Amino acid sequence: MQESVQQRVILRLAVPVPLRRLFDYLPPEGLSPELLQPGQRLWVPFAGRKLVAVLLEIVQESPHTGLKPALGLVDSQVLFGHDSRKLLAWIADYYQAPLGEVYATALPVALRKGKPADHWAEQWLQLTIEGKGLPESALARAPKQQALLQVLLRDGKQSRTHLKTLGHNPTAIRALQDRGLVEWESGPTVPSPLPAAERAPVPELNSEQQQVLEAIDGSCFSASLLEGTTGSGKTEVYLRLIQQVLDSGRQALLLVPEIGLTPQTLRRITSRFPTRSIAALHSGLADGERAQSWLAAAGGQADIVIGTRSVIMTPLPRLGVVIVDEEHDASFKQQDGVRYSARDLAVVLGRNANVPVLLGSATPSLETLHNALSGRYQHLRMRHRAGDAKPPQIHVVPTLREPLEEGFSPQVLRHIGDTLMRGEQALVFINRRGFAPALSCDDCGWLADCPHCSSKLTMHRRQRQLRCHHCDYRRPLVDSCPQCHSHSISALGGGTERSEELLARRFGEYPVIRVDRDTTASKQALDKLLAPAREGKPCLLLGTQMLAKGHHLPRVTLVVIQDADGGLFSADFRAPERTGQLLEQVAGRAGRGSLSGRVLVQSRFPEHPLLQLLLEKGYGAFARQLLRDRAVAQLPPVNAMALLRAECEEPRWAEEFLHNARLFMQSLVPPSPQIQYLGPVPALLERKSGRFRFYLQVTAQSRAQLQPLLARVCAWAEGNKNRRLRWAVDMDAQELS
Ligand SMILES: Nc1ncnc2c1ncn2[C@@H]1O[C@H](COP(=O)(O)OP(=O)(O)OP(=O)(O)O)[C@@H](O)[C@H]1O
Numbered sequence: 001m002q003e004s005v006q007q008r009v010i011l012r013l014a015v016p017v018p019l020r021r022l023f024d025y026l027p028p029e030g031l032s033p034e035l036l037q038p039g040q041r042l043w044v045p046f047a048g049r050k051l052v053a054v055l056l057e058i059v060q061e062s063p064h065t066g067l068k069p070a071l072g073l074v075d076s077q078v079l080f081g082h083d084s085r086k087l088l089a090w091i092a093d094y095y096q097a098p099l100g101e102v103y104a105t106a107l108p109v110a111l112r113k114g115k116p117a118d119h120w121a122e123q124w125l126q127l128t129i130e131g132k133g134l135p136e137s138a139l140a141r142a143p144k145q146q147a148l149l150q151v152l153l154r155d156g157k158q159s160r161t162h163l164k165t166l167g168h169n170p171t172a173i174r175a176l177q178d179r180g181l182v183e184w185e186s187g188p189t190v191p192s193p194l195p196a197a198e199r200a201p202v203p204e205l206n207s208e209q210q211q212v213l214e215a216i217d218g219s220c221f222s223a224s225l226l227e228g229t230t231g232s233g234k235t236e237v238y239l240r241l242i243q244q245v246l247d248s249g250r251q252a253l254l255l256v257p258e259i260g261l262t263p264q265t266l267r268r269i270t271s272r273f274p275t276r277s278i279a280a281l282h283s284g285l286a287d288g289e290r291a292q293s294w295l296a297a298a299g300g301q302a303d304i305v306i307g308t309r310s311v312i313m314t315p316l317p318r319l320g321v322v323i324v325d326e327e328h329d330a331s332f333k334q335q336d337g338v339r340y341s342a343r344d345l346a347v348v349l350g351r352n353a354n355v356p357v358l359l360g361s362a363t364p365s366l367e368t369l370h371n372a373l374s375g376r377y378q379h380l381r382m383r384h385r386a387g388d389a390k391p392p393q394i395h396v397v398p399t400l401r402e403p404l405e406e407g408f409s410p411q412v413l414r415h416i417g418d419t420l421m422r423g424e425q426a427l428v429f430i431n432r433r434g435f436a437p438a439l440s441c442d443d444c445g446w447l448a449d450c451p452h453c454s455s456k457l458t459m460h461r462r463q464r465q466l467r468c469h470h471c472d473y474r475r476p477l478v479d480s481c482p483q484c485h486s487h488s489i490s491a492l493g494g495g496t497e498r499s500e501e502l503l504a505r506r507f508g509e510y511p512v513i514r515v516d517r518d519t520t521a522s523k524q525a526l527d528k529l530l531a532p533a534r535e536g537k538p539c540l541l542l543g544t545q546m547l548a549k550g551h552h553l554p555r556v557t558l559v560v561i562q563d564a565d566g567g568l569f570s571a572d573f574r575a576p577e578r579t580g581q582l583l584e585q586v587a588g589r590a591g592r593g594s595l596s597g598r599v600l601v602q603s604r605f606p607e608h609p610l611l612q613l614l615l616e617k618g619y620g621a622f623a624r625q626l627l628r629d630r631a632v633a634q635l636p637p638v639n640a641m642a643l644l645r646a647e648c649e650e651p652r653w654a655e656e657f658l659h660n661a662r663l664f665m666q667s668l669v670p671p672s673p674q675i676q677y678l679g680p681v682p683a684l685l686e687r688k689s690g691r692f693r694f695y696l697q698v699t700a701q702s703r704a705q706l707q708p709l710l711a712r713v714c715a716w717a718e719g720n721k722n723r724r725l726r727w728a729v730d731m732d733a734q735e736l737s
């Protein structure tokens with residue numbers, strides 16, 4: 001046949017479907033195969049639909065017959081370069097995810113749907129070879145042209161939009177162009193995350209910060225944990241590292257937790273680097289903005305790329321450093337779809353690109369701490385607060401058998417009053433939003449349950465609603481018991497809304513600012529809410545963990561933790577770790593300026609040994625103790641753990657599926673001290689959105705033992721024909737819920 005004589009061209013593509021394989025196609029009809037390159041997007045026909053796939057390989061033979069031609073290129077751009085494809089392949093392999101879904105996850109929605117990249121192209125001004133040869137002192141007689149030249153010399157090319165915000169006029173640009181010193185080039189641009197700010201003064205580094213910077217070699221891969229107490233100036237270390245990387249002409253990647261990408265964080269970066277192109281990628285962006293920022297990062301135009309979890313999958317052709325701020329934060333682990341850990345991928349990315357990786361936290365995760373203590377990561381420490389701030393003093397306030405007022409002891413309320421009267425600020429941490437976590441009938445004992453989840457409905461008094469915090473089911477608040485029609489119904493327990501009522505009643509002459517998901521629904525809300533606190537006026541802040549992280553409010557001198565006990569008795573083995581991190585982070589908001597800070601921790605169990613260790617010796621000692629406990633129990637991070645999850649409206653089917661999965665795995669690798677199986681067991685939240693959820697837990701002494709087994713069980717499970725059952729592999733699972 002003619003085909004076997006001629007060279008055949010076959011395209012191997014990642015198609016966004018939940019199957020763990022690639023798909024072969026013929027080149028689009030009428031398109032010269034020379035125009036095709038790995039990393040491009042192509043339209044392909046798939047099961048009667050038209051999908052956007054990514055070209056991974058061009059090969060000459062296929063094991064399949066009857067191949068169809070692809071429909072055409074989306075555009076000619078190579079979106080995923082070699083390094084990026086390597087990382088995404090690693091993700092699919094490690095997390096047992098279909099490669100097509102990994103690519104779909106990596107792409108912003110607009111590009112995933114097939115919008116061509118040049119839709120966002122803009123003009124960039126750059127120096128010609130001649131321009132690059134000039135000294136900064138050139139053009140002294142034309143100050144406007146000189147200023148522009150200096151920006152281009154110092155900070156590289158600038159987009160037209162950005163030049164406008166920096167205040168450079170078209171006349172000066174044209175003059176430089178006429179002299180042959182600059183030229184325009186087309187490429188994607190990023191909207192500045194904030195209006196251009198003044199360059200902020202740069203503090204002199206203290207000796208701890210200096211030592212940390214000296215320990216990081218910018219020229220090659222290393223992974224380091226920066227364990228630096230709250231307020232020790234970790235952010236300043238990040239800024240210096242970023243500066244070094246920019247000076248060497250490369251891109252800096254900064255990952256932050258979901259609630260960490262606040263205007264306050266962005267302001268610190270934009271005011272340090274006002275002339276740099278900064279791409280901020282987070283879930284608050286519109287699809288178009290997100291695609292635009294992503295393309296500027298992937299095209300190399302953006303100098304600093306800052307974002308939440310998914311930014312780790314953005315291709316960065318000139319990568320120079322990867323920094324993960326608050327590396328312990330749970331939001332770095334994706335909880336559905338491709339269940340990756342952005343923090344762990346940061347290290348893989350750094351190794352592939354041969355650049356340093358810095359994981360920073362005052363409360364490192366046990367995973368990272370284990371890697372640092374065992375010598376796999378470099379362990380850097382900063383034990384003192386920067387500037388003249390002192391560590392806060394911590395006191396426990398026992399609450400058992402105390403006359404509490406809406407959950408607050410009289411002593412705590414007195415301290416809050418004193419703080420405000422001195423003209424300072426107080427911060428109250430409450431781990432639950434809403435008015436009360438349950439509503440119950442005093443006569444018949446009826447409880448307001450969610451009809452779709454195994455959980456209670458939370459009462460939101462202001463909106464007069466009952467809401468499920470798991471599936472967002474809502475119904476109007478009732479005045480009488482739906483079961484016995486009694487009018488005596490009570491709200492049980494407390495949340496932020498209930499505490500706000502009390503505190504506003506008691507301290508109404510001061511602003512009482514509540515910060516939780518209900519009061520910060522819009523993008524800029526948090527920044528606005530915190531404005532009076534930033535201005536330094538006496539005020540009372542209360543809220544959930546949104547208040548725990550990253551805020552630097554120097555006039556907060558009192559921090560109150562209303563209830564320290566929640567996480568000490570949970571069925572989740574990670575709960576004490578999370579509680580410790582949260583308490584230390586909240587406590588770390590006190591006394592960050594020149595005024596000293598005090599922390600009051602309310603507890604019903606002040607004698608609890610873990611709580612005592614945490615409050616007396618600090619998170620560092622606490623975490624090291626937890627690590628020893630985990631080693632004894634053979635739990636992560638000492639052992640590797642994966643969950644096989646299943647959920648279904650019919651609980652029997654999910655259980656049976658996992659039971660069979662266990663039998664299948666055991667037939668391959670029988671249980672032994674090296675590999676252990678547990679389950680199927682119901683998830684902590686057994687029913688969610690109408691589906692019953694179970695998991696099977698597999699722990700192994702090494703990942704090398706676990707990986708091949710998981711690959712086999714995925715292949716087995718893909719053959720599962722029950723369409724109403726959903727299953728997933730969760731490698732390095734963080735939640736048992
Ligand atoms: N070398 C320095 N000299 C004086 N002040 C400094 C220095 N480094 C940082 N600071 C200041 O100390 C304060 C705390 O620093 P920063 O917010 O960077 O700490 P952090 O370690 O990131 O804190 P956290 O982890 O608690 O959020 C900031 O106001 C910062 O400007």
Ligand SMILES: [Zn+2]
Nearest residue numbers: 450453468471
């Ligand atoms: Zn629900």
